[in-house]
Amino acid sequence: MKQWTHTRSNSLKCLVEDVSKAMIEMQDVWKTYPNGVSALRGIDVKIGRGEFVYVVGSSGAGKSTFIKLMYREVRPSKGSIFVNGFNVEKLKEGKIPLMRRQIGVVFQDFKLLPQLTAAENVAFAMEVIEAPRKKIKTRVKEVMELVGLGSKLNALPNQLSGGEQQRVAVARALVNHPAVIIADEPTGNLDPETSWEIMHLFNKINQQGTTIVMATHNKEIVNTMKQRVLAIEDGQIVRDERMGAYGYED
Amino acid sequence: MKIRTMIRHVREGFKNITRNGWMTFAAVGSVVVTLLILGVFLTLALNLQAFTKDVEAQVQMDVIVQQGTSRSDIDSLEERLKSLSGVKSVQFVSKEDGIQILKEKLKDNADLLTGLELENPLPDKFVVKAADPRDTLQFAEQIRTFPFVDKVKDGKDVVEKLYNVIDVIRWVGGGLVIGLVFTAIFLISNTIKITIFARRREIEIMKLVGANNWFIRWPFFVEGLLMGALGALIPISLIALGYSYAVDAFKNTLIMVLPLEGLIMQVGGFLLLIGAIIGTFGSAFSVRKFLKV
Ligand SMILES: Nc1ncnc2c1ncn2[C@@H]1O[C@H](COP(=O)(O)OP(=O)(O)OP(=O)(O)O)[C@@H](O)[C@H]1O
Ligand SMILES: [Mg+2]
Numbered sequence: 389m390k391q392w393t394h395t396r397s398n399s400l401k402c403l404v405e406d407v408s409k410a411m412i413e414m415q416d417v418w419k420t421y422p423n424g425v426s427a428l429r430g431i432d433v434k435i436g437r438g439e440f441v442y443v444v445g446s447s448g449a450g451k452s453t454f455i456k457l458m459y460r461e462v463r464p465s466k467g468s469i470f471v472n473g474f475n476v477e478k479l480k481e482g483k484i485p486l487m488r489r490q491i492g493v494v495f496q497d498f499k500l501l502p503q504l505t506a507a508e509n510v511a512f513a514m515e516v517i518e519a520p521r522k523k524i525k526t527r528v529k530e531v532m533e534l535v536g537l538g539s540k541l542n543a544l545p546n547q548l549s550g551g552e553q554q555r556v557a558v559a560r561a562l563v564n565h566p567a568v569i570i571a572d573e574p575t576g577n578l579d580p581e582t583s584w585e586i587m588h589l590f591n592k593i594n595q596q597g598t599t600i601v602m603a604t605h606n607k608e609i610v611n612t613m614k615q616r617v618l619a620i621e622d623g624q625i626v627r628d629e630r631m632g633a634y635g636y637e638d
Numbered sequence: 639m640k641i642r643t644m645i646r647h648v649r650e651g652f653k654n655i656t657r658n659g660w661m662t663f664a665a666v667g668s669v670v671v672t673l674l675i676l677g678v679f680l681t682l683a684l685n686l687q688a689f690t691k692d693v694e695a696q697v698q699m700d701v702i703v704q705q706g707t708s709r710s711d712i713d714s715l716e717e718r719l720k721s722l723s724g725v726k727s728v729q730f731v732s733k734e735d736g737i738q739i740l741k742e743k744l745k746d747n748a749d750l751l752t753g754l755e756l757e758n759p760l761p762d763k764f765v766v767k768a769a770d771p772r773d774t775l776q777f778a779e780q781i782r783t784f785p786f787v788d789k790v791k792d793g794k795d796v797v798e799k800l801y802n803v804i805d806v807i808r809w810v811g812g813g814l815v816i817g818l819v820f821t822a823i824f825l826i827s828n829t830i831k832i833t834i835f836a837r838r839r840e841i842e843i844m845k846l847v848g849a850n851n852w853f854i855r856w857p858f859f860v861e862g863l864l865m866g867a868l869g870a871l872i873p874i875s876l877i878a879l880g881y882s883y884a885v886d887a888f889k890n891t892l893i894m895v896l897p898l899e900g901l902i903m904q905v906g907g908f909l910l911l912i913g914a915i916i917g918t919f920g921s922a923f924s925v926r927k928f929l930k931v
Contacts, residue, residue, distance in 0.1 A: 459846065461846060461931070481851075482850070482851075484845075485845075485848045485849060485850040486848075488845075488846065488847065488848035489848040493846065493847075495846075499842075499843045499846065500843075501840055501843055503657045503658075503840075512844070512847065513847045513848070515643075515646060516844070516847060516848050516849040516850075516853060517848065518640055518642075518643050520642070521642065560847065
């Protein structure tokens with residue numbers, strides 16, 4: 389419990405330090421997909437530096453869409469999005485990679501390169517920022533051990549279980565010490581024990597000052613961790629609680 | 639860009655060749671086939687070109703001097719012919735030379751000519767060649783107006799027909815080569831497009847983890863260059879092999895073929911260039927479409 393208090397105060401301190409500039413901010417964001425599905429309808433939200441936010445909601449509510457807007461995988465139909473000072477929609481094409489390097493993303497579908505080994509997939513994110521080879525090697529090993537895959541460095545994604553692939557995706561998101569980690573159901577394929585391990589990892593990273601936004605269906609985790617909860621229903625934020633609970637019976 | 643990044647791109651380009659084995663095989667195969675066809679045709683076209691040049695170079699005219707023209711007038715005519723700019727050679731063939739040449743031609747029947755030596759009916763003449771054989775007829779027109787010129791035998795009918803045939807051969811040959819070059823470009827870049835389409839997901843992921851466009855493009859550049867060069871080397875070796883046989887086969891015949899080394903340098907250089915250029919730019923161009931993530 390002591391540690392917990394520490395986390396909160398740490399997050400709050402960050403917030404106070406930089407109130408003017410939220411880590412993530414959305415202003416009246418709408419998203420209608422080309423097929424006419426209205427996935428988000430008027431999202432207004434601010435996520436401060438160092439916060440840990442759970443995004444909950446039933447399937448198809450718009451959680452992934454909300455998350456994909458932040459690193460510009462999906463473009464909004466209307467509204468403005470800011471991430472770590474970048475105006476995501478107004479960015480010049482050449483600046484997009486710089487914005488994405490601030491963010492570590494755990495994709496709901498993992499997005500691992502099938503022809504690269506687990507370690508190479510993680511290393512790739514470091515090669516992109518032109519890190520030295522030696523540093524890549526040690527850091528990749530470090531994060532792979534952190535997610536419990538120290539023995540699977542040379543396995544190809546299709547030789548790994550769903551949960552292991554998910555952990556490779558987590559490792560890749562962490563590897564560059566991003567300012568913010570955005571995770572779309574990072575525990576979706578994990579057994580309870582491994583899920584908790586990942587959550588503790590996220591918690592530790594959050595304590596070191598990294599902002600974390602995580603969409604999840606995991607009621608137990610949300611209720612236990614007592615962090616900020618954003619509930620999305622039908623494309624709108626219906627609940628935003630400081631020390632929230634999952635709030636669904638699924 | 640940092641050197642180690644460049645090294646990484648080259649390494650990655652090489653790796654991709656083996657990683658995407660079947661795709662690489664298909665792409666290189668299409669380069670090989672198209673460049674082989676192009677190379678064979680180019681070889682034929684170059685030889686045809688050399689052959690027509692050779693034929694053209696044999697075009698000349700006889701300038702017949704009027705009977706009874708004095709020695710000094712003949713000399714001044716020669717001077718005048720030689721001073722024409724664009725004339726390559728002026729060779730004087732006297733009546734006596736004419737008889738000698740005739741005798742040599744008749745050989746065994748040379749005695750037929752015995753009476754002629756006393757009262758030689760052959761004229762003195764100049765054999766004139768233009769630097770550009772195509773100017774021969776024009777020069778003939780001009781020389782006809784010179785004093786002491788009886789007539790100019792330029793073989794107008796034959797030469798004009800010859801030129802027509804040569805022109806047709808050159809236009810058709812040139813057209814086919816250009817057509818084949820474009821077909822090759824189209825086929826090769828299309829195959830590359832397909833191989834890259836198969837990897838659009840890979841490109842998307844690279845972009846989403848923050849790779850910039852050049853970082854993604856470089857390995858494709860290297861890979862395309864390698865595929866193009868590899869795809870060119872095979873047809874070049876095949877053509878060199880086949881052509882060395884052809885050179886042997888035609889050695890003691892009337893058909894002149896270009897020497898092996900020079901031709902392979904030309905055709906090989908061209909194929910390698912085309913392979914490399916299309917490989918590189920075909921890849922870079924095809925990647926472009928998928929970079930918009
Ligand atoms: N690329 C797309 N094209 C068209 N419609 C889409 C697309 N992606 C999502 N949608 C639709 O938008 C709505 C929101 O989808 P989204 O993926 O954001 O839901 P979600 O909350 O992440 O669901 P889940 O919990 O199942 O992952 C859904 O109705 C979905 O069908
Ligand atoms: Mg989702």
